[in-house]
Amino acid sequence: MTNDRRDTLLDRDWSEVWETLPEAPDLVPRGKTAQITLRLPTTMLARIRRVADARSLPYHALARSWIVDGLRCVDGVHVEVPDEEVQRSQLNLKLDQVTLDNLKTRAHDLHEPYHRLARELVEWATEQAEQELGLDPVSSTQPAIKELMVLLLHASNQRGDSAVRGMTRLQKLLFVVEQKLESQSRFYAFNYGPFNEEVNDAAEALRIAGFIRNASPVAAGPPSFQQMMAAVSERAGPTGEGKVVEFALSEQGHEAAEKLRESNARYEQLFQFIDSVRKEWDTGDLNELVDRVYEAYPKFASKSVIREEVARRTQRRRAR
Amino acid sequence: MSGTPLHHILRVRSSDDLTYVSPGLMDEIVVNANQLENSIQATTACLWRTTLPFSVDPVLWRFQEPAWTRNDDGETKRNYKRLGLAYGKGTGITLGAVPLLQAVGTDEQWRMIARNAVAYQRDRLRNVSTQLELLADLRDLDPVRLVAPSLVAYSPQEDRINRLMIEAAAEEAQTSVAVEVVVPDERLTDRSDLWQMIEALPVDYVSAYLVWTPKVTEGQLLRDHEMFAVLLRMISELSARGIAVGHQYANYTVAALHDFGLSSVTHHLGWVDKGEPVEVQGIAIRSCQTYVPGVRHSIRFNEAAGLGRDLGPQEYAERYCECTFCSGMFETGHPLDLLLETQTFTMKNGRERHTPTSRAVGANTWHYLLSRRNEVEAFSLRPAVAVIEAAIERASALNRGSDVARLGHLASEIQSA
Numbered sequence: 253m254t255n256d257r258r259d260t261l262l263d264r265d266w267s268e269v270w271e272t273l274p275e276a277p278d279l280v281p282r283g284k285t286a287q288i289t290l291r292l293p294t295t296m297l298a299r300i301r302r303v304a305d306a307r308s309l310p311y312h313a314l315a316r317s318w319i320v321d322g323l324r325c326v327d328g329v330h331v332e333v334p335d336e337e338v339q340r341s342q343l344n345l346k347l348d349q350v351t352l353d354n355l356k357t358r359a360h361d362l363h364e365p366y367h368r369l370a371r372e373l374v375e376w377a378t379e380q381a382e383q384e385l386g387l388d389p390v391s392s393t394q395p396a397i398k399e400l401m402v403l404l405l406h407a408s409n410q411r412g413d414s415a416v417r418g419m420t421r422l423q424k425l426l427f428v429v430e431q432k433l434e435s436q437s438r439f440y441a442f443n444y445g446p447f448n449e450e451v452n453d454a455a456e457a458l459r460i461a462g463f464i465r466n467a468s469p470v471a472a473g474p475p476s477f478q479q480m481m482a483a484v485s486e487r488a489g490p491t492g493e494g495k496v497v498e499f500a501l502s503e504q505g506h507e508a509a510e511k512l513r514e515s516n517a518r519y520e521q522l523f524q525f526i527d528s529v530r531k532e533w534d535t536g537d538l539n540e541l542v543d544r545v546y547e548a549y550p551k552f553a554s555k556s557v558i559r560e561e562v563a564r565r566t567q568r569r570r571a572r
Numbered sequence: 573m574s575g576t577p578l579h580h581i582l583r584v585r586s587s588d589d590l591t592y593v594s595p596g597l598m599d600e601i602v603v604n605a606n607q608l609e610n611s612i613q614a615t616t617a618c619l620w621r622t623t624l625p626f627s628v629d630p631v632l633w634r635f636q637e638p639a640w641t642r643n644d645d646g647e648t649k650r651n652y653k654r655l656g657l658a659y660g661k662g663t664g665i666t667l668g669a670v671p672l673l674q675a676v677g678t679d680e681q682w683r684m685i686a687r688n689a690v691a692y693q694r695d696r697l698r699n700v701s702t703q704l705e706l707l708a709d710l711r712d713l714d715p716v717r718l719v720a721p722s723l724v725a726y727s728p729q730e731d732r733i734n735r736l737m738i739e740a741a742a743e744e745a746q747t748s749v750a751v752e753v754v755v756p757d758e759r760l761t762d763r764s765d766l767w768q769m770i771e772a773l774p775v776d777y778v779s780a781y782l783v784w785t786p787k788v789t790e791g792q793l794l795r796d797h798e799m800f801a802v803l804l805r806m807i808s809e810l811s812a813r814g815i816a817v818g819h820q821y822a823n824y825t826v827a828a829l830h831d832f833g834l835s836s837v838t839h840h841l842g843w844v845d846k847g848e849p850v851e852v853q854g855i856a857i858r859s860c861q862t863y864v865p866g867v868r869h870s871i872r873f874n875e876a877a878g879l880g881r882d883l884g885p886q887e888y889a890e891r892y893c894e895c896t897f898c899s900g901m902f903e904t905g906h907p908l909d910l911l912l913e914t915q916t917f918t919m920k921n922g923r924e925r926h927t928p929t930s931r932a933v934g935a936n937t938w939h940y941l942l943s944r945r946n947e948v949e950a951f952s953l954r955p956a957v958a959v960i961e962a963a964i965e966r967a968s969a970l971n972r973g974s975d976v977a978r979l980g981h982l983a984s985e986i987q988s989a
Contacts, residue, residue, distance in 0.1 A: 386661070396702040398613055449650075450613070456587055457613035460621055470621050474596025477900030483591050484910075484934035511707045519703065 286352050290343045290371050293434065297343060300374065303381040315374050316345050322373030323354050343374070394435045395522060398454040399512065400426055402463065403519070405501045406509035407527035409534035415465075415500035420444065421538055422499055423451050424545050428533050429526055431549060439552065445545060446552035455499060463505030466498070539565060577952035578827065579836035580945060581818070583629070587611045589841050590618040592937055597945055600625045600716065602838055606634065608696060609651035616700050616713060625716040628696070629820075630689040632659065632721035633754060633850060635667045640851045642668075649852070658696075659688045659721075672723070679736055686737035687744040689721035694745070717779055718745040722752040724786060724850055725759065731769045738774055748779035752820070753806070757787045757847075760802050770806060781810045782838075784820035789847035790869065793825050794981055800825075804989055808832040821848040824868045825982055827947055828956040832989065837948060843870050843940040857919075858927050862911050862936055865943040866892045866966045867975040873912045873928075879970050881908050891969045895942035897935065910935045956986050 292300075304311035347355070359366035381387075404425060408414040416422045427439045427446040439446040455464075462469035468482040475483075490497050501509065513520045533541065546553040546562045553559050582598040584590065584607055593601055601624050608615055608628060619626055634640045634652065641652035648656070648668040656667030663681045676682055697713035720741035723730040741749045751773065759766055773781070783806060793800050803826075811817045811833025819826045822837035823845065843863040846853075860873040866880070880892040885902045892898075893907070901907035913932040917925050928936065950959045960983040967975040 396704075399702050399704060402704060453587075453611045453613045456590070456611065457617035460590060460614055460617040462621070470590060470618050471594040472621055472623075473594070475594050477896060477903075480897055480900070480938045484931050484938070487591075487934035488930040508704055508708070512703055515703060515707055 282349055285346045285348050287344055287346050288352070288367065288370060290345065290367060290374065292343055292371065292374075293436070296375060296378065299378050299382065299387075300343070302387060303378055303385065307381075307385075312343075312345060315343060315377075316347065318377035319345070319347065319355065319370055319373050320351055322377060323351070323358055345370075394430075394433075394438075395519075396454075397426065397438065397448065397450045398457055399519075400429055400522075400526065401451070401454050401458065401499075402501070402505065402509045402512060403523045403526045404429060404530060405499060406506060406513075407523065407530045410531050415498050416534070417498050418496040418538060419452065419455070419499075421534070421541060422455065423447060424541050425530065425534055426451055427549075427552070428545065429529050432529050433525070441552045441555040443555065443557050445542065445556045446549065458505065461504075463502055463508060465500040465502040465505070540569075543569065576835060578830045578834070578948050579818070580948040581836055581838040582941070583821075583838050583840040584615065584618075585840050587614050590614055591934075592841060592941055593618050593622050593624065595622055595624055597941055598624070600627070602627050602629050604629050605631050605655055605692065605696075606649075606651045609654045612696075612700055616697055619697075619713055620705070620710045623711065626713075627715040627717045627719060627750070628693040630659075630693060630719055630721040631655075632672075632685070632689055633724050633752075634852070635659070635672045636723055637671055637851070638668060642852070644854065655692075658692045659685050661688050663688075673729070673733075682733050682736050683740035686721055686740035689737075690718050690741045690744040690749070693718050717750045718747070719782070720749045720751050722754055724754045724756055725769060726756060728765055728769070731765075731772065735772065735774065738778070742777035748777045750780040750782055750818075751778050753781050753783045753810075754820075754850075755783070755785050755806070756850075757785060757792075757799075760785060760788065760799050761796075763802060766802070770809060773810070775813055775815065778815055780816040780818055780836075782818045782820050783807060783810070784848070786850045787847045789845050790823040790825050791845065792847065794978055794985075797985065800985055801989075804829060804832055804985075807834050811835070824947055827951045828960060828982060828986055830951045831956045831986065839944060841937050841941060843936065845870065857917060857925060858933060860912075860914060860926055860928055863940045863943055864892065865895070865946070866970045867972050868947075868963055868967075868979065869975075873914065873926075877908060877912055879972070881906065881912075891966050893939065893943060895939055895946065897938040897942055901935075907935075907939075911939060957983050960986070 300315060301311045304314045307314065355370060356366045359369040362369060401422070404422075405414060405416060416425065424446070427448070430437060430439065438450060439448040441447075458464050459467045460470045468479060468486055471479050489495065509523075513523050533544065535541075543562055543566045546556070546559065547566060553562070556562070579600065580598045581600045581602055582589075582593065584593065584601055584603045586607060587610070589607075601619075601622075603615055603619075603626060605628050635656060638648070641648050641656075643649050652668055660667045661684075663676070663684050665675050665681060665685075667675065667685075669675065676685065693715055697715075700713075701710070718741070720734075720738040722734045722737060725731055725734060738749065738751055753770075753773065755766065755769075783803075785803060788799065788803075793803065807817050807819075807829050816835040817833055818836035818838060819829075819834060820838050822839050826834070827837050844859060844861050861870045862873060862876050863870045864876055864879065871879075880888060883892055885899070888902070888907070889899060898907040898911075901910060911932060913929045913935075914926040915929045917927045919925060947959075950962075960979055964976055964979045964983070967979055
């Protein structure tokens with residue numbers, strides 16, 4: 253090229269042509285796909301797998317498709333990821349570069365990390381799929397409250413006592429077990445801290461089944477007068493010192509707990525875990541247990557009508 | 573008199589009721605779907621233990637008015653929320669938010685609700701087993717009948733919807749379904765189109781008609797000849813189709829209609845006759861009333877004491893009550909000591925009120941259930957008039973002239989029908 257020709261080209265206004273030029277190639281070629289790693293609670297991963305099973309699809313492919321679909325309608329997606337759940341499991345997903353770029357752009361627009369957005373999309377889609385398939389998000393991935401209760405009453409505290417005195421203590425101990433299991437919480441903040449009506453229901457179910465000591469089960473045949481009177485007395489509530497209902501397994505209940513432990517290594521492991529939690533938490537009087545629960549899990553004490561009283565008590569205890 | 577025995581069904585409305593569910597005291601139980609949602613573990617434990625046949629009442633009519641599913645704070649109760657979700661699945665409708673007739677816009681949505689309600693009865697108890705039950709090898713919990721959901725039939729509009737839902741329910745069930753015929757009191761008194769509705773009730777794929785007349789007390793039935801006649805005619809016309817007819821909230825007077833084709837009576841464990849309104853009953857202080865089999869209705873404690881407190885075991889059994897609970901009580905004292913036991917309750921305004929003790933409530937529940945059982949067995953074995961005549965004798969022995977007249981009126985209604 254001559255100097256004159258070069259000067260002519262440099263003097264020319266190229267601004268309009270610039271818009272029509274093809275994109276310059278990457279200096280370093282990018283792979284066609286990229287892997288992202290999502291950290292999830294174990295229960296969530298189990299739920300994804302369950303939905304995939306129900307649809308006969310590989311769960312990685314299903315989760316990937318949920319991200320792609322979710323990016324098309326990301327404005328409509330709203331998921332509250334529970335803060336208290338520990339993300340123990342990971343899900344490695346291969347995404348094509350275009351999807352990953354889209355994910356990053358959307359995440360940038362929403363002012364959140366793109367991993368978090370991907371996780372939200374997957375969780376949202378899981379919930380939708382569960383609803384469509386009629387799957388219960390909680391029950392299938394966690395031990396039932398009734399199972400936890402049987403194992404809790406089969407375990408013992410540091411004094412070697414397996415009975416639990418009072419519904420409040422039973423509620424709080426099962427709550428702590430569930431929290432320690434890092435599973436999705438079935439308890440919610442209520443008037444006296446964490447509560448779940450399923451605990452009352454499960455306790456009643458165990459009584460009816462004959463698993464609770466000194467409680468009359470539902471009669472399997474026509475009831476005798478003595479059985480009817482026993483039910484009448486029970487209705488009047490506990491008598492004697494403290495007037496607190498005692499929950500302790502009957503012989504039949506302990507046998508059922510033993511069977512449960514032997515049925516599966518997972519239940520044996522669960523029993524050992526519950527036993528250790530009980531020894532750590534079921535140590536003193538009820539107030540002490542309540543104070544510890546409120547302190548360790550303040551979110552679940554947020555609606556409590558005795559929150560201030562508990563706080564004062566905790567302060568006094570600390571001062572001592 | 574019908575050749576088949578009167579079938580005795582207990583309605584389970586709350587977890588407290590489960591204590592009294594026992595084979596031998598009833599033939600079957602029906603569980604309200606809201607109770608199932610309220611306490612599924614305890615209810616299923618009871619079904620497993622007693623092995624009684626059972627069915628689930630879908631109680632769809634509760635969603636007809638939002639107030640019928642709400643708590644004192646005006647919120648839809650949790651159990652109804654869950655039930656509403658199950659029934660509204662796939663319709664995009666939130667049941668309980670507004671009156672059902674406003675919420676549901678199309679016939680297809682009604683059909684879908686009916687299909688969902690049947691699927692709920694069939695499937696709800698299939699997945700409640702935990703490992704504990706699996707290890708115990710318990711029976712599958714399959715209801716003995718599926719019930720088509722229905723609305724309280726205030727007008728031909730509800731009649732049409734009910735027919736739609738019956739068809740859809742039978743389709744979903746792939747078998748015959750029980751049909752609820754819920755006729756409110758106003759339609760019994762102004763029945764211009766009532767017979768058209770009865771006439772139009774389907775016959776195909778119907779296993780039973782379950783009649784219920786909300787807000788109609790036993791006293792009203794006996795006072796109002798026209799009302800009694802309508803109920804009697806409804807039962808006899810429906811049973812003439814060769815299909816079983818049951819009453820959903822039966823009492824002594826209703827059980828007497830066994831002679832006219834009534835094949836089953838369902839009752840709950842409340843012995844104070846409120847005519848069974850459709851709305852949720854709030855928690856109220858219990859009144860001091862007890863069921864007196866000697867006069868076949870509930871009366872106040874002081875009146876009951878006047879009738880039975882001085883009677884010895886034999887006279888008590890002959891005149892007042894012959895149930896096994898009362899006869900058992902005589903071994904340690906007098907049954908009325910416990911049945912009429914009260915405590916003083918101070919209300920918020922400082923006024924004092926007597927209420928039955930918890931023990932008395934428990935005792936009265938057994939006594940009432942056993943008495944009803946005896947009545948059902950009596951109507952099963954003998955013509956209604958003979959049973960009522962024996963009851964008149966007892967009321968007469970107790971010097972209850974008003975009850976002699978009342979029961980006499982029932983006997984003459986049945987004789988003249």
